[in-house]
Amino acid sequence: MDFLSILVNAVLPIVAIMLVGFLAEKYAMIGENGSSAINNFVLYFAFPVLIFSSTAEANIHQILRWHFILGFVVAMLASYGLAALIAQLFLKKNIVLTSFRALSSSFPNAGFMGIPILLVIFGSKGILPAVIASILSMLVVAVAIYFIESGLHQDQKLLARIKTVCIQLGKNPLLISTVLGIAYSATGLPLPKPIASFCHILGVAAGPAALFSVGQALYGTKVKVVVPGMIMITSIKLVIQPIFTLLLLYWFNVSPLWAASGFILAALPTGSVVYILAAKYAYYQEHSAKVILYTTLISLVTLTIGFYVIAQVWPGLMQLSHI
Numbered sequence: 001m002d003f004l005s006i007l008v009n010a011v012l013p014i015v016a017i018m019l020v021g022f023l024a025e026k027y028a029m030i031g032e033n034g035s036s037a038i039n040n041f042v043l044y045f046a047f048p049v050l051i052f053s054s055t056a057e058a059n060i061h062q063i064l065r066w067h068f069i070l071g072f073v074v075a076m077l078a079s080y081g082l083a084a085l086i087a088q089l090f091l092k093k094n095i096v097l098t099s100f101r102a103l104s105s106s107f108p109n110a111g112f113m114g115i116p117i118l119l120v121i122f123g124s125k126g127i128l129p130a131v132i133a134s135i136l137s138m139l140v141v142a143v144a145i146y147f148i149e150s151g152l153h154q155d156q157k158l159l160a161r162i163k164t165v166c167i168q169l170g171k172n173p174l175l176i177s178t179v180l181g182i183a184y185s186a187t188g189l190p191l192p193k194p195i196a197s198f199c200h201i202l203g204v205a206a207g208p209a210a211l212f213s214v215g216q217a218l219y220g221t222k223v224k225v226v227v228p229g230m231i232m233i234t235s236i237k238l239v240i241q242p243i244f245t246l247l248l249l250y251w252f253n254v255s256p257l258w259a260a261s262g263f264i265l266a267a268l269p270t271g272s273v274v275y276i277l278a279a280k281y282a283y284y285q286e287h288s289a290k291v292i293l294y295t296t297l298i299s300l301v302t303l304t305i306g307f308y309v310i311a312q313v314w315p316g317l318m319q320l321s322h323i
Contacts, residue, residue, distance in 0.1 A: 013120060014116070014117060014120060014211060015300060017116075017208055017211040017212055017215065018211050018212070018214050018215035018218070019215060020212060020215060021211065021212035021213060021214065021215025021216040021218075022215040022216065022218055022219050023215075024212070024215075024216065025215070025216040025219040026219050034216075035213070035216045035217070038209060038212060038213050038216065039213045039216075039217075041205075041209060042112065042206060042209045042210045042213055043173060043174075044173050045202065046202055046203060046205045046206035046209055046210075047111060047115070047173070047174060047177075047206045047210070048173045048174060048176070048177035049177070049198075049199050049202045049203045049206075050115070050127070050199070050202075050203030050204075050206045051131050051134070051174060051177040051178055051181060052177040052178075052180055052181040052184075052199065053181070053191065053196065053199035053200065053203055054127045054128055054131055054181065054203075055128070055131060055177075055178055055181025055182050055184075055185055056180075056181040056184040056185050056191055057185070057190070057191055057196070058128055058185055059185070060182070060185045060186050060188075062128060063128065063132065063182055063185060065132070065254070065258060067249070067252035067253065067254050068129070068132070068249065068252075068254050068258045068259075068262060069132070069136060070248075070252065071245060071248035071249040071251075071252050071254060071262065072132075072133060072136055072245060072248075072249070072262050072265070072266070073136050073139060074248055075241055075244040075245035075248050075266060076106050076107075076108075076136070076137065076139070076140050076241065076245075076266070077106070077139070077140060077143070078244060079105055079106040079236050079237070079240060079241040079244065080102045080103065080105065080106040080140050080143060080144075081102070082105075082236060082240070083101055083102040083104075083105035083106060083232060083233065083236050084098050084099070084101075084102040086232055087101045087102065087229060087232070091229050091232075094151070095147055095148075095150060095151035096147075096148050096151035096152060096281075096283060096284075097283075097284065098147075099144045099147040099148045099151065100144070100148070100274065100277075100278060100283070100284040100287075100288065101229050101232070101233060102144065103140060103141065103144040103274050103277070104233050104237070104270045104274050104288065104291045104295075105232065105233045105236040105237050105241075105270075106140050106236070106237065106241060107137055107140055107141060107144075107270060107271045107273060107274060108133070108137060108237075108241075108265055108266060108267075108268040108269070108270075108271060109214075109268045109269050109270065109271035109272065109296075110130055110133040110134040110137050110265050110268060110271065111130075111134045111174055111210070111271070112210040112211075112213065112214055112271070112272065113210070113211070113214060113268050113269070114130040114133060114134065114264075114265045114268055115127060115130040115131070115134070115206060115207060115210065116206070116207030116208065116210050116211050117130075117264065117268075117303070118130045118261055118264065118265070119207050120207075121264070121307065121310075121318045122257065122260075122261065122317070122318065125257060126257075126261055129257070129258050129261035129262065129265065130261065130265060131178060133261075133262065133265040134174055134178075135174070135175060135178045137271070138169055138172065138175055141168075141169070141273055141277070142165045142168075142169060144277070145164065145165045145168055145277070146161055146162070146165055148277070148281060148283075149161045149164050149165075152281065152283075214296065217272065217292070218293055218296060218297075230290075230291070230294060233270070233291055233295070234294060234295055234298055237269065237270055237295055238267060238269070238295060238298055238299055238302045239302065241266045241267070242263055242264075242266040242267035242302075242306065244266075245262050245263055245265075245266035246259065246262070246263040246266075249262045249263070256314045256317055257317065260310045260313075260314055260317055263306060263309075263310070264303065264306055264307075264310070267299065267302055267303055267306045268299060268303075269292065269295035269296040269298070269299040270288075270291050270292050270295045270296075271292075272292060274288045274291065274292065275288045275289055275292060
């Protein structure tokens with residue numbers, strides 16, 4: 001598969017849906033609160049249903065792929081650690097700011113972009129790796145929350161910080177739906193047909209709605225102001241992390257589909273959770289929005305290169321299925 005075919009068949013549909021969302025927001029075509037409504041629909045309904053059905057219908061042994069889990073997590077935590085080290089050595093030495101920069105450098109948008117993108121290039125087989133990566137990504141969020149709490153409340157006891165982390169993660173609908181799906185998968189029972197049909201009908205909306213929502217979020221964010229540490233964040237997030245992930249997954253002899261999925265998922269731009277955390281703590285908000293914008297725009301180039309690498313290393317693996 002040549003580079004132009006990948007650009008047209010894999011990247012263009014993704015960009016087109018995001019562009020539609022961007023234009024809809026620009027011209028206020030879906031109302032004043034349309035952006036938050038679609039975002040909430042994806043986060044609280046479509047994605048949880050898709051994740052639950054994908055994990056519930058999978059064999060428990062398909063979910064617990066320990067080599068994939070280990071490779072993806074080690075690469076993600078190493079990226080976080082590298083960014084934190086560079087930030088502390090060469091940028092402003094502030095543990096809260098360093099935590100946000102490190103999270104921005106290592107947390108991929110595996111949910112809102114990973115699931116629909118892997119649906120496009122791998123078909124339904126790409127859903128499960130994206131779901132697992134979405135949950136694994138919560139580990140680096142937990143690390144960041146712990147250090148943010150440590151920096152803001154230095155007198156807070158260890159157990160109080162851990163409690164805060166658990167409360168934040170316990171409210172995540174994607175995590176809840178995954179736990180429920182894995183628990184059902186462990187029973188070995190098939191989903192009742194009415195429930196499976198319901199999940200399919202609602203879950204199929206998750207991919208395009210998520211990309212549409214990403215496009216909406218890009219509107220209104222100025223691109224002229226460069227965030228301090230942006231070169232470090234984009235370099236680690238979009239180049240170092242995916243390469244490190246691919247090398248580890250290859251070393252662990254992970255299957256081509258899961259290795260390629262891990263590579264693409266690690267190459268995704270910074271996820272919106274960074275902005276949500278920044279808003280919660282009223283810290284790093286404007287910078288986090290710009291980080292998400294910059295990494296999303298640049299990732300359109302790096303992902304295209306990533307698709308090309310996959311096509312060369314594993315010919316015929318990409319199906320280029322429609323969302």
